[in-house]
Amino acid sequence: MTDPIVTPKWVLARMYEPDLVIVDCRFTLGRPDAGREAYAASHIPGAVFLDLEADLSAPVREHGGRHPLPAPEQLAARLSRAGIGNAHRVVAYDDQGGMYAARLWWLLRWLGHDDVYVMDGEFAAWQAGGFPVTDAQRTAVPAAFVLNVRDELIADVDQVRRALGDPGVLLVDSREASRYAGVQEPIDAKAGHIPGAVNRFWKDVLDDQGRWKAEAALREQLTPVIRALDDGRDAVVYCGSGVSACPNVLALYRLGYPQAKLYAGSWSDWISYENNPIAKGEER
Known part of the structure; x- marks a missing residue:
């Protein structure tokens, strides 16, 4: 790969x-x-x-x-x-x-x-690095893009609901710990996380210089997710809006786990449904 x-x-x-x-x-x-x-x-x-x-x-x-x-x-x-x-x-x-x-x-x-x-x-x-930059804008020549959509890479709200309490699915929250725990919520209307989710902040895939960590450090950071995938479980990764979860999905891909799913709507979609449950604090 x-x-x-x-x-x-x-x-x-x-x-x-x-x-x-x-x-x-x-x-x-x-x-x-x-x-x-x-x-x-x-x-x-x-x-x-x-x-x-x-x-x-x-x-x-x-x-x-x-x-x-x-x-x-x-x-x-x-x-x-x-x-x-x-x-x-x-x-x-x-x-x-x-x-x-x-x-x-x-x-x-x-x-x-x-x-x-x-x-x-x-x-x-x-x-x-001293590499070249410009303010000149490229004139793009349209190119043919033929779709081959992989629906298996996505989880929607119904799939996440079914995952609640399902030992075959691990939910992974990619937001910072305080938002996951519900201590603060500076962006979305409700605080907390999807019940049962573990927290793995997306920025922890980077080192102190903002570069991507080496494989061993990534494995340590994502240990519970890797264990779940190695055990044949599904992993569904989410964040606030389906953006900052992508680095965690990318990190798992780099480690040989291309099957991790993204809950594309993520927390901001989850809380748009009044009856969806919300958890706060740490998961045991």
Whole structure:
């Protein structure tokens, strides 16, 4: 299995190869224009920009969470307009530890496209390396993107409900510990977590320099999830809106567990149903 995490030097060596599409995924929650403005000011030469909310999510409705999954056909059309087709390799970067880049990585896998990578160390590592940047925007040539949707990579709210109390399923909450425990909730309307979920904060897949941890450290961080998968159980990973769970799914993929599922609507979808139960504190 090819490692989906690549270094800035890897990108530099391949950035002008015609089958490589570099995607800038920078985004700031609460400042919807910040990513596009950062891209307009400076980005990796040849990169195209895809916005989390405008391009990689559907409009918010009553259910589906804060960043609902786009319809596969609509996402494929958007990727095609960005010059991404089935024959292309894709490498994504952001400035938030790989969280938004991992969202694109997961979306492409969901649509059946595996030749996709996340640049380690985000845009800051590219700049720190003294590599070229530009404000010139690439004119994308549309490419053919044929869908091969993998529904087995997704869990919806009904599947998560059935997972409650099911020893064959482990729920994994990717938010920081205080939000998981219900001590604070700065974003969503209700605090707490889905009953039975274990907490594995997504940022703990990164080291102190913001780079992806080595395999041994990742295994230690995700030990309960790995044990569950090794025992033949399912793992369903969620976060606040289906975005910051993606680095945990990516980490499991790197460790040889591509079967981990994403609850795409995540906590913000779960609490949109009045009767869904909520737990607080630590799980035993």
